[in-house]
């Protein structure tokens with residue numbers, strides 16, 4: 112028997128009683144996908160329905176960012192108790208007002224979003240979003256109890272000049288400049304080199320990623336010593352073939368995926384890889400009992416917004 116999109120440990124045992132709570136899940140591994148500007152309502156519903164076979168492994172936080180038109184369809188298509196989180200790909204910093212065509216963080220929250228992507232390179236390149244705009248959106252999202260997923264990454268010219276880490280570090284510093292130190296623990300950051308994204312991209316090499324992640328963590332530590340981010344992800348030409356190698360980077364907290372997760376089968380394959388890695392990490396770095404995360408099918412944002420204990424100061 113399979114129960115859709117629940118924790119593996121939430122699946123009923125053969126006798127029908129709940130399974131035991133897992134231990135040692137203090138650090139989460141994130142797997143998310145943005146559908147960007149793809150999918151009709153029917154396609155969105157079919158995707159969630161096709162995912163129904165997949166349990167979400169312990170230690171993995173799964174999210175989907177559909178186009179706004181499909182936000183409700185995805186929310187409604189989730190089975191009761193699902194741990195699949197749903198968010199948006201953009202939001203405006205103002206609470207209300209005459210901003211034709213935009214949607215505020217308050218409206219996103221009202222519509223059921225838990226996460227909001229901010230500053231994707233598409234929006235920086237095509238809609239002129241600056242680091243200052245990104246910063247305004249981050250604080251607006253936090254004000255509305257959304258989890259900001261802040262996208263940062265260097266263009267190829269910066270990469271070629273050897274300044275990738277410095278460039279991304281400054282993007283992060285500006286993006287988080289308005290965030291109260293303790294609120295950094297509510298923020299997800301995803302490192303997405305611009306040259307790695309999309310059909311013409313290729314995934315960054317692990318050594319390159321490590322150098323940039325180190326800089327990001329240093330900047331965050333300067334802003335709020337010892338607090339650490341909610342999670343630091345990588346995105347850009349992630350596939351089922353390279354996900355395992357990327358997640359071998361112990362400092363990486365997850366993957367943010369476009370094309371490879373635009374089918375339910377694609378996301379499911381990545382989910383299984385994440386589950387294997389999360390289990391390995393738990394064995395390698397068991398959480399203290401006080402860090403063990405209770406298994407819950409509760410999808411309220413309180414669970415999502417609560418700071419996660421980290422293995423080490425970040």
Ligand SMILES: O=C[C@H](O)COP(=O)(O)O
Pocket residue numbers: 144145303307308309310312346347348349367368369370371
């Ligand atoms: O939103 C996801 C990122 O932009 C990566 O996209 P991609 O996996 O299709 O390269």
